[in-house]
Amino acid sequence: MAPEDEAQLHALVKNxxxxxxxxxxxxxxxALSGLAEGADMVFAEAALELGMELVAVLPAPREVFARDFQKPTYPARTAEDLTQRFHNILAxxxxxxxVGEGRHAQEPDRYTYVGAYLVRRCHVLFALWGGAEPDSEGGTGHVVKLAREGVPNRYRESPLRALDSPDPVTIHHLISPRKGAAVENAFTWKIMEPAEWAAGACRAMPANPLSALESFNKEACAFAARHPNAIEQSKGYLGLPEEELTRAERRIVHGYAIADAMAVDCRDKSNRTLLVIYGISLFMLLGFxxxxxVFPHTWLHAVYYVAFLLGCxxxxxDKWKRVHMRYVNYRGLAEGLxxxxxxxxxxxxxxxxxxYLRKQRHEMAWIRQAMRALEAGPRRNEPQSAVVLTRWIKDQADFFKGARxxxxxxxxxxxxYARVGFWAGLFCGLLGxxxxxxxxxxxxxxxLHWLFMLMGVFPAIAALIGSYVHRRGLEQHVREYDKMGAMFCQAAELVECDGLMHKNLCTHEEHMxxxxxxxxxxxxxxxxxREALADNAQWLMLHRELPPTLPSS
Known part of the structure; x- marks a missing residue:
């Protein structure tokens, strides 16, 4: 990016x-930026002018990285000005x-680590670039390629499995001339959306994960104004003093608390809706x-249809408000966080x-992308192993045992109740x-009219009870709670009895x-x-198929 183009590009990025x-x-x-000379600095300054929070993603410690500015790409920039500009933005x-900690300062792929970090945590990638094919790793063209084709495993915290596809990233490409080379449509924007959006790969997938995130945040703002205590209560479940957390960890805690509180609220509404629907169905059954x-009065016939319309x-x-689906999605986000x-x-x-949710790559993309974005920030130097043991492993073991x-x-x-209904119906039939x-x-x-009526009503009530239990997924819950409770209990025993917290069992990582x-x-x-995420994904997909509906056996 030539110095004479910076003002125009800055205005376009800011707009x-x-x-x-x-x-x-x-x-x-x-906003996340690598703060390199040129486009990175322009983007960072535009974001700061708009009051956005900015996270610097550097390929090396700042003293080492600042040496890159000793040889400016353009003679019109001086090393002193670039260094000062870098430190001003960083402050x-x-x-x-x-990123790429421990790598030699001159390794050419250290900038690829920066690009990979940005691609894996962004919803929208800004690329100020001429559009030419990448001729080296770490440049803007190569980062765009990573966003479209996926980040290689060597630059990832977790290896991508063979059948996994990268989560979609929207690219806002600002066509920018470089080193005096002329390009077509310079200083214009080009939006590059993932191919599966245009193809409509999944009907259930939102047009843009950002749209789903905006819907969540809009509801979260309204919910926080109405129920601030519910959010604080959800934070209290974690039992983590915020002053001892890093900025990124506080961001995750806040996101968890909002998602958890909203999930509880939607769960209660969904369960009430289901209970009322089944209550109306019972009333209709008895009325009919x-x-x-017994009593063939017209008003009873009319009440039946009124109840039917009310239940429908x-x-x-519930379906229009998507109460149940919001509950499932918010629970999934909270557990992932x-x-x-x-x-x-x-x-x-x-x-x-x-x-998380590897088999739902498209329709649940907004949850995974929200998790990655909230995670952006430096990691702590000293692990808090005792806190993890107490506030997660033991707490989850107790929760699963109690829930089971x-x-x-x-x-x-x-x-x-169902057995009583079945035997009561049989008794009424035999008595009649x-x-x-x-x-x-x-x-x-x-x-005899009453006896033969009850002979059919009691088993029907038993069938309604069985349908209600199935719709709530209670039997599946007990099995999963039993499995996960045993797993967390075993983990707590391994840590406390076998002294695992102080052992180094990295035999399969010796080459790393x-x-x-x-x-x-x-x-x-x-x-x-990994097991907790797999279990929650299974729970999530189960309950996506069990929304409140009209009763069936």
Whole structure:
């Protein structure tokens, strides 16, 4: 980027950022920049002028990186001005991240680590670039290629599996001349969206993950104004003093608390809707049975249809408001952020988003991208192993054990009610048969009408109870709670009884650089997080198929 073009490019970038802020007014925009000479600095300064939070992503410690400015790309820039400009921007950054740690300062691919970090954590990639094919690693063209084709495993915290596809990234390409070379349509924007959006690869997928995120944030703002105590209560579940957390960790905690509180609110609404629908169905069943067998009054017939319309209206309202789907999605986001938070506290370098919802790459992309964006920031130097053991492993073990007992108790009661209904219907049928055979009452007597009506009503009520239990997914919950409770209990025992926290069990990581190795405790936390994410993904997909609906057996 030539110095004489900077002012025009700065104005264009600022205007585009401003339009994004207007398009997504409820979503706070977080800017990430490598702060290299030229486009990186222009983007960073435009973001700061708009009051955006800026995170610097550097290929080396700042003293080492600042040496790059000793040889400016353009003679019109001086080393002193570039260095001063770099330090001025860096001083205004909320955080700084050094990627590719431990690599030699002159390695050519150190800038690729920066590009990979940006691509993996951004929703929108700004590329100020002439559009030529990349001729070297680490340049803008190569970073665009990473965004479109995926980041190679050598630059990732977690290796991409063979059948995984990269999450979509929108590229805002500002066509920029370089070193005096003329380019067509200079100083104009070109939007490069993922191919699967244009192809409509998945009907359930939102047109843009940012749109789903904006919907979440818009609702979150309204919810926070109405229920501030609910959010604080969700933060309290984690039991982590905010003053002891890094900025990125506080960002994750805040995101978790909002998602968790909103999930609880939507869950309660969804469960109430389901319960009312089944209550209306029971009322309709009783009304129709009484009308057709005992009291054939017109008003009972009319009440049946009123109840039917009321139940249908409630079902349509829940589907229109997407209460159940919001509950499932927000629960999924909250649990993903919980694992990511404790990964950071334990010093595990993997991103939870890379291990989460692998089979739902498109429709759930906004959840994974939100997780990655909130994670942007430097990692702590000293792992908080004791905190992870107490506030995650032990707490989750207690939660799963308690939840299993709670839902198993519900299943026992509902099973008992269903059995009572079945046997009560059988009893009423046999009693009616006995009365009729013994001529204890006339065939069309009111007693026999009641008995034969109840013979059908009680088993129908039992079937409604069974349908309700299935719709709540209680049996699947008990199985999953039992499995996960045992897993977290076993992990706690390994740490406390076997002293795993102080052991180094990295035999399969011996070939890796020291900075990339995990301790035995970190390997355990990583595996535990992987299992927790897989379990939650299974729960999420189960409940996506079990929204409140009209009863069926």
């Amino acid at each position: 585009r950022l401003e339009s994004l802020k207007n398009e997504y007014p409820s979503t706070p925009l977080l 205004r950054c909320s955080d700084r991240v050094v 049975a009484v009308y057709s067998n 209206g409630l079902y349509v309202w 919980r694992v990511q938070l404790f990964y950071r506290l334990a010093g595990v370098r993997n991103l939870a988003a890379d291990l 007992v709670r839902d198993a108790k519900k299943i026992r009661w509902f099973t008992w 048969l006995f009365v009729e055979i013994g001529n204890y009452a006339a065939h069309d007597s009111i007693l 650089p020291e900075r990339q190795k995990h301790t035995g405790f970190q390997l355990l936390v990583r595996e535990l997080g």
